[in-house]
Amino acid sequence: MNNFSNRIYVIGGIFVLVVLIFMIKLFNLQIVNDSYKLSAENNSQRQVTQYPARGLIYDRNGKLLVYNQAVYDVMIIPRQVKVFDTLDFCNLLGIEKLDAIKKLAKAKKYSRRKASVFLKQLSSERYAVLQEKLYKFPGFFVQPRTLRKYPRQSAAHALGYLNEVNNKEIKADSYYKQGDYIGKSGIELTYEKDLRGEKGKKIYWVDVYNRIKGSYRDGKFDKQPVSGKDLVSTLDIDLQEYGELLMQNKKGGIVAIEPSSGEILAKISSPGYDPEMLVGRVMGKNYKALVQNDSLNPLFDRALMAQYPPGSIFKMVNALIGLQEKVISPFTRFECHSGYHVGSFTMGCHAHVSPLDMRHSIMHSCNAYYANTFRYIVESPKFGSVNNGYDVWRNHVMSFGLGKSLGTDLPHELKGSIPTLDSYLKLYRRKNLRALNVISLSIGQGELLITPMQMANMCAAIANRGYYYTPHIIKAVGEEKGIDEKYIKRNETSVDSSYFTPIIDGMEMVITGGEGSTGGLAAIPGIRVCGKTGTVQNPHGDDHSVFVAFAPRENPQIAILVYVENGVWGSRYGAPIAGLMIEKYIRGDISDSKKWTEKRMLEADLIHQADAEKKISESNNH
């Protein structure tokens, strides 16, 4: 009929070709390329992280130390933000308009599609008002969070604080997302994994206006958050608080340990701070103030990180080593003529009767006795040389948990230092050590560095007559009440338990030995306290006052170290504070006869007094 009927193939061909191209494109869109699927997920689902409640912390008597309070983070997804009444919004949140603009810009810079925190930690009161009006502000939503709350403003160092994760922490553990909180110190840090629980998520359908349309697949993919495990601390919060009170206006630390278990009963670093200071929005400001503006460095945990020479409290260890190596006996007597004299060398001592046996040497804290003992040990012919003798001595010392990390469950624990033979040989440029070079070690001076925690642990080892449990601050984790095995393992010292009696006798005499006893102020009527004073030479100012003690003598319940910087004598602050602490722990109360001691200790002010003295001396110099 006409010549062009073949053109149906051309036209049909074009049609088929176009549809074919479409199908190829569809194939590519729907099957090959899955970026569109991801986009779709992000488009229409909103994952709201469900933050678990962080574990609570109780003290050993079940008293609450840390709990959580609810706050609300205002979140923003910049892409979904529509024009809104800025003034109204700022009033609701209680922020300045300029601030809001800045925050908006910051959020946009972070991501236009991803949610970020617009305003942190809105109080529940403000949230209640905001919640009603939130629908007016598309792109904003609220994420409930918790902050730590402390019913007792105490034990800040031990408990530690939380802060937002930094990039390093995010990299190290993918659990954390920007804006999460993580324990930065103390128990919060070591037990972070137990305390944090497990984040959950809720997935919602949202429409293009960011309105929640219901839960995704009826919550099939939601994950309930798992609450953090509750912890039971070994701390006795009443004792802790009392110790902090006693240490007010003094620099130093107290560590109290239950010798039979290694449980830390109190751990005080003074000056401290109120744990509430490092919570929430005020944290940044306060942290800065604590670090920069406070010369006393309240954040510094002296109980774990201060390293002092131990002073005379170290004499017990030397006596024990002497007995163990059988180079002296409890009845060995050494003379003391106001000190120890060899040739031109003199190490002074205070006035006391002479000669003394071991028990009295501890009671009177005789320096000459220990100079002799130390030389007897390291120079003993059975070791062949002083070098070997020194190594033997050092190993004994370290078996008391000194000069090495104890492995407590608290972070940032320092090792202290018992110098190695090599370091001495290097120092004196000699091949063979001479006892006299290092004779200060005999009385706990010289290059020895020991942390308060180690001193308290050493005392616990003596109280136990030869062994100790690694000190720890958490005795039960979660429902299963678990605890790391290393805290139930006995650590033996290298000194046989039979050698401890004379030393403990001496320590009891320190308290109740009558005339010449240095720790009388630690005495408690009706409780047999054993202790030892120390006065640590301080080239920078007044000597430090140190005291270790345990009580009662049989089946000791508490071993304690008190270290008061610039406290002059161990007997002046260390002993009375230790005595009060022991009584408080064992009896729960202070007997009337000791009220005056308590009052004196509470009122003592070494910090401001020192400042005042410094000022006076400065003005005198001018």
Added chain:
Amino acid sequence: MTRRVSLIKNLDWWTILLYAVLVFLGWINIYAAVYNEEHQSILDVSQRYGKQLLWIGAAAVLAIIILIIESKFYSAFAYPTYIFMIVLLVAVLVLGRDIKGAKSWFELGPIRFQPAEFAKFATCLAISRYVTQYNFKIHNIKSLFISGVILFTPMALIVLQGDAGSALVYSVFLLVLYREGLSGIVLFLAFLAALLFVFTLIWPKFTVLIIIVGVSLLVAKASGLKWLAFAKALAMLAVSSGLIWLAAKGLKIELSNYLILIISLVLCAIPFLVHTYKNKLQNVAWIVLIVFGSIFYTFSVGYIFDNILEAHQRTRINELLGIESNPYGSGYNVAQSKIAIGSGGFSGKGFLNGTQTKFKFVPEQSTDFIFCTVGEEWGFVGSSVVLLLLLTLILRLMFLAERQRSSFSRVYGYGVACILFFHLAINVGMTIGLAPVIGIPLPFFSYGGSSLWSFTILLFIFLRLDANRLELLR
């Protein structure tokens, strides 16, 4: 009664079946697209799916009426219908209601009515009528002119309404004319023009010029130019370009490479044309003309693009060609549409389980972007089925058209097939990012009475004509 019986017997039921399936699929996809939990019943007439069912019912009535009317009526009343529609198109400009920047709707109480949709079948009738007139000659200037007038009048009126998309539909009649004998060169040139349009927008004009020259030289070679002449032409171009460059340097005139090449082309064209004239190489002369035509065209493309198209049209084309990309601004619709379709995967998320369309990420989801719902909920399988169903319908119509003894019926049939195809190509192409965003409905799928009725009328008139194919001779 015999007439009734023969009508029923002669109707192409395959086409009607395809039509019914497509309309049904369209309806359930509209249901899925605007589904909300408060109005779960698909029959709820307060919702679009309920209304669409009303439109479908009305369309069925319309279809029956069309089938009952005597088939001769359509050719006899082709012109009056056409003129009536033109009047409506003019009237809507004055009386119409402005919706989304297009003044293309009549509003009578609750009912809205878009004459542009109905102008399609009227124009189709008119052009079919005209093309099959005894004095029509396809390559006669007058015939072409009148055909042009028939097509351009509704087109222009629709552009004036602000609905450029619907106007573009009329360009598809080029294919119908091609079937009726229009030279393939016209089709080819149209294709070239489209290609050049794109090239001009995405490449620098110098590059486009080089391509034009290069391609035409190759075509010239293929159409009989000897190697020697080919080399001569190239050498001449190179030498003259070099000379012009040197001259420009010497005279210190700033001349762009583009200008240098154009001037040398003009200079070379003269001896080249003389050469072809002497050697009677008519084809080559044509090629030279096409080269210059193309150069002129690239100029005008830039001009049209920058000065005649409106800003939103420009950005839509730029988005499509990847010249600009702003998935949250001008490109939002297409980006969301691709996400919706792409997220469907192989077999889709299942009926009513689409998230992108249901939660209104995709705009115009029940009308222009209805294909997204198909893609998201039924996946590659579903979208392919829909595409193939539509293609089958179109090819079926062409097959039916070819069996007509009446040229009028044939041309009309091709008109219907081509209009459906154009809608399919642009609408689906737009949702998957292969065509610019032009708001025209997907036949039988998109929500809306006007478009459904218009396609129904278009289709059923042809079915009526086809049923009478044995009686209609002209």
